[in-house]
Amino acid sequence: MKSYNSSSDRDTRKILLVGDVGKAFLDAGAIAENRYEVCASMLDAIDAAAKNDFAGIGVVMFGTSAKLSSALKALRDNCNSKIVLLAQMYEEPIAIRLVGSTYNGTSVADDYLICPVQPDSFYESIMTTGSRSAGKVGPSALLDATIEMKIKHLERLATEDDLTGLKNRRYIWEFSRQIMEHVRKGNGRVTLLVFDIDDFKHYNDVYGHCAGDEVLKQAAVLMRRCCRGHDVVGRIGGDEFAVVFWDEPQAKPLGAPAGGAERRSARAEHPKEAIFIAKRFVRELEKSELSALAGLGPEGKGVLTISGGLASFPRDGSTIQELFQQADKALLEAKRSGKNRIYLVGKPQSNIADID
Numbered sequence: 001m002k003s004y005n006s007s008s009d010r011d012t013r014k015i016l017l018v019g020d021v022g023k024a025f026l027d028a029g030a031i032a033e034n035r036y037e038v039c040a041s042m043l044d045a046i047d048a049a050a051k052n053d054f055a056g057i058g059v060v061m062f063g064t065s066a067k068l069s070s071a072l073k074a075l076r077d078n079c080n081s082k083i084v085l086l087a088q089m090y091e092e093p094i095a096i097r098l099v100g101s102t103y104n105g106t107s108v109a110d111d112y113l114i115c116p117v118q119p120d121s122f123y124e125s126i127m128t129t130g131s132r133s134a135g136k137v138g139p140s141a142l143l144d145a146t147i148e149m150k151i152k153h154l155e156r157l158a159t160e161d162d163l164t165g166l167k168n169r170r171y172i173w174e175f176s177r178q179i180m181e182h183v184r185k186g187n188g189r190v191t192l193l194v195f196d197i198d199d200f201k202h203y204n205d206v207y208g209h210c211a212g213d214e215v216l217k218q219a220a221v222l223m224r225r226c227c228r229g230h231d232v233v234g235r236i237g238g239d240e241f242a243v244v245f246w247d248e249p250q251a252k253p254l255g256a257p258a259g260g261a262e263r264r265s266a267r268a269e270h271p272k273e274a275i276f277i278a279k280r281f282v283r284e285l286e287k288s289e290l291s292a293l294a295g296l297g298p299e300g301k302g303v304l305t306i307s308g309g310l311a312s313f314p315r316d317g318s319t320i321q322e323l324f325q326q327a328d329k330a331l332l333e334a335k336r337s338g339k340n341r342i343y344l345v346g347k348p349q350s351n352i353a354d355i356d
Helices: 042-051 068-077 089-100 119-129 139-159 169-184 200-207 209-226 272-287 320-336
Strands: 015-018 036-039 056-060 082-087 111-114 190-197 232-237 240-246 306-313 341-344 347-351
Touching (some): 036 042, 056 068, 068 089, 082 119, 169 232, 169 240, 190 320, 240 272
Parallel strands (some): 015 036, 015 056, 056 082
Antiparallel strands (some): 190 306, 232 240, 341 347
């Protein structure tokens, strides 16, 4: 049952937080007891949700097991509160899948936020949008929905490139920093591909900026189609793009032999998946006529090509700055060597086309 403040008719129920709140909030010490209840484990949270009526539930994904989906379903069985996942950047693909999954006719989770967040902002967002059981109707509900829509739009503008819909430079840098810290603890690997479109200025000059924009958008579509769901593709400026490849926990390596461990190129010492995806993207570009990509009709002749550089953590750099510097060097070497190729750091002669 909801409880309201008689003077303001404001919902005074608490919000339940589950997990390591220090990993989700900018100032975990500012979490007020009169606003929040915190449970360290999901089992405790399920029990608390069965006994109390919470305005909402925030689930910190950091450090959760692979059985998070089952735990969320159990939480659903014991409450009707809005469930918001608090995810690190590299956990976003998992959060999207959970929000998109259904259980007993409803979603496993209602929404997700990228951490870190402010305790006060999170509290206000839950109280503004209301719980699933609120049943709120009328003009005030429409106003709340409009405000929430505008906030989400502003959040997208802060992290996405408005032309291509890819992640922007700010997001790519912060995501790379976070995922490098994440895999460092488990001796994992992150590979960065930086590439640009060969002779892009020529397309702008000959066909106009509208055609140039269409080339960028279609290149973005092709690259996302070639990548795995958890890899992050971004536009970092002009015609320059970046892709962050990383190994999602428990994911089967792309192109790995059926009965054995992941194959790696001993010559380049780069993950096979990143090389495989880069090759696939190059092949897709080679098959795509410029006329079709940019909608130019008979005027557009030839195909798009790219030049790029691949750098891998920890082999080629221990920080995101070092990784970008190394990938940029390999990209410049590819340009100097005739374009239409992707080079590996430290081995300029190693075009990915030459690697099995």
